[in-house]
Amino acid sequence: MATTSSSSNTPYTNGSSPISTIAQDHLFSILLLLPLDSIFHFAMTCKKFRNLTYSDTLWESLCVRDWGNSVRSLTADAKQQQFPWKKLYQQIYQLDSVYCRRLLLTHPQGGGGGExxxxxxxxxxHSLNFVNGCLVLFGGGCEGGRHLDDTWVAYVGNDFKSILKWNKIVSGVPSGRFGHSCVVISDCLVLFGGINDHGARQNDTWIGQVTVHEAFGITLSWRLLDVGSIVPPPRGAHAACSIDKRRMLIHGGIGLAGLRLGDTWVLELSENLHLGVWEEIVTHPSPPSRSGHTLTRVGGNQTILFGGRGLGYEVLNDVWLFDTSEGHWRWLQLLFDLQNIPQGLTLPRVGHSANLIIGGRLLIYGGEDSYRHRKDDFWMLDISSVTSIMQSGTPPNPVRSKTKLWRRLKSKGDNPCGRSFHRACVDPSGCNLYIFGGMIDGLLHPAEASGLRFDGELFLVELLLQC
Structure with missing residues (x-):
């Protein structure tokens, strides 16, 4: 092997290269800046680098880079058995199945006859959120078109529990409603809008604080947020999500006189969460008017809108990305070809749920089609390729993805029946999805001519990682 000199122009022979002299931790830092395919190409250059790219330490860092710190919780037990991080990365990347189970609910302590x-x-x-280790359920509609005004809390903690106990919280506020939105911001709940028994749309904004006491159990306090005089028009069946630690995004819904809306608003909260300011975001292009759709933040500055029911009562399957990078607001439509998606014609839906799971992807469940056929399928929407394009530069508008955005997941276990307008939320690990309620198919009853049937069961959907 030729000896090196101080001259930067000295050629290297016999396969030696300056990169071979770089310390391993520095090479790790370089590899972590590269996309996955580039890392594999790097591994093919020589045996030394191939061994480096198969290092468990490197794949642990890649898992955290691409899937977030929550991935460490998946290895808490398996790590003692020399769990391979590369295999975990592969399982998350190739996720194709979920396992469903119906959760058991306990009776009240001392429960007896007639209680x-x-x-x-x-x-x-209704709304269902995971906050401070608790499931929080509020409001909703029930048989007869009546609204509910009750709040329920069940403590889950950081560990999975197959049996949960619901605790009813009596506060009297907010008033009863359904079709409202409720999102988690800074360990608090932010609730907006909804519809009551009389069809009245609302546009009030509430803050809920959940506290877990060792001595007093779980408490939840609601207070009306002061948002000044500029507020979104009243609505229900809109979509909402948090876009950072102090801002919430809403879009669309059903407004006054049953008109479907297509406007976009952002609520910015003060640092102490006592005040809020609403701002309407007007951009072109923007998603058409709709209701019963979903908004889900997918990390960074991106939020995904999917589906819903349009102005002509048609059920939609379009995907839009709301981007807030560089201080600008913009909507971009993500185009895909249904012909390239297995069973792609089943994608259009309204009243579904969409949640961010580990791996930065959306898990979409249920909903109904234009004929009110309720669905029990699970779909995964992967937009990582689109967001990586956006991070490298300004993409054309609209964005057409040449990669596979959609994958239908197999479901095993005690599968929930088809449902729509249910609610679902994930725990901090991004691996456990909780589903409650919704409208399900049932037999016609004289007292309920519409044939609507409402569900009250709680399901847990676990991502099947074959570790």
């Missing part, structure tokens, strides 16, 4: 069971009644168009 009322402390379970939330069946409902739809």
């Amino acid at each position: 009322e069971l402390m379970f939330p009644r069946p409902r739809a168009s």
Whole structure:
């Protein structure tokens, strides 16, 4: 092997290269800046680098880079068995199955004959959130078109539990409603809008604080947020999500006189969460008017809108990305070809749920089509390729993806029946999805001519990682 000199122009022979003299930790830092395919190409250059790219330490860093710090919780038990991080990365990347189970609910302590069971009644168009280790359920609609005004909390903690106990919280506020939105911001709940029994749309904004006490149990306090005089028009069946630690995004819904809306608003909260300012975001292009759709933040500055029911009562399957990078607001439509998607014609839906799971992808479940056929399928939407394009430069508008955005997942276990206007939320690990309620198919009853049937069961959907 030729000896090196101080001259930068000295050629290297016999396969030696300056990169071979770089310390391993520095090479790790370089590799972590590269996309996955470039890392594999790098591994093909020589045996030394191939061994380096198969290092468990490198793949641990890649898992955290691409899937977030929550991925470490998946290895808590397996790590003692020399769990391979490369295999974990592969399982998350190739995820194709979920396992469903119906959760058991406990009776009240000392429950006996004739005592009322402390379970939330069946409902739809409610809200369900995971905050401070708790599931929080509020409102919704039930049989007869009546709204509900009750709040329920079940403590889950950081560990999975197959049996949960619901606790009813009596506060009297917010008033009863369904079709409202409720998102988690800074360990608080932010609730907006909704519809009551009389069809009145609302546009009030509430802050809910959940606290877990060792001595007093779980408490939830609601307070009306002061947002000044500029507020979105009243609505229900809109979509909402948090876009950072102090801002919430809403879009569309059903407004006054049943008109479907297509406007976009952002609520910015003060640092102490006591005040809020609403701002309408007007951009071109923007998603058409709709209701019953979903908004989900997918990390960084991106939020995904999917589906819903349009102005002509048609059920939609379009995908839009809301981008807030560089201080600018913009909507971009993500185009895909249904012909390249297995069973792609089943994608259009309204009243579904969409949640961010580990791997930075959306898990979409249920909903109904134009004929009110309720669905029980699970789909995964992967937009990582699109967001990587956006991070490298300004993409054309609209964005057409040449990669596979959609994958239908197999479901095993105690699968929930088809449902729509249910609610679902994930725990901090991004691996456990909780589903409650919704409208399900049932037999016609004289007292309910519409044939609507509401569900009151709680399901847990676990991502099947074959570790």
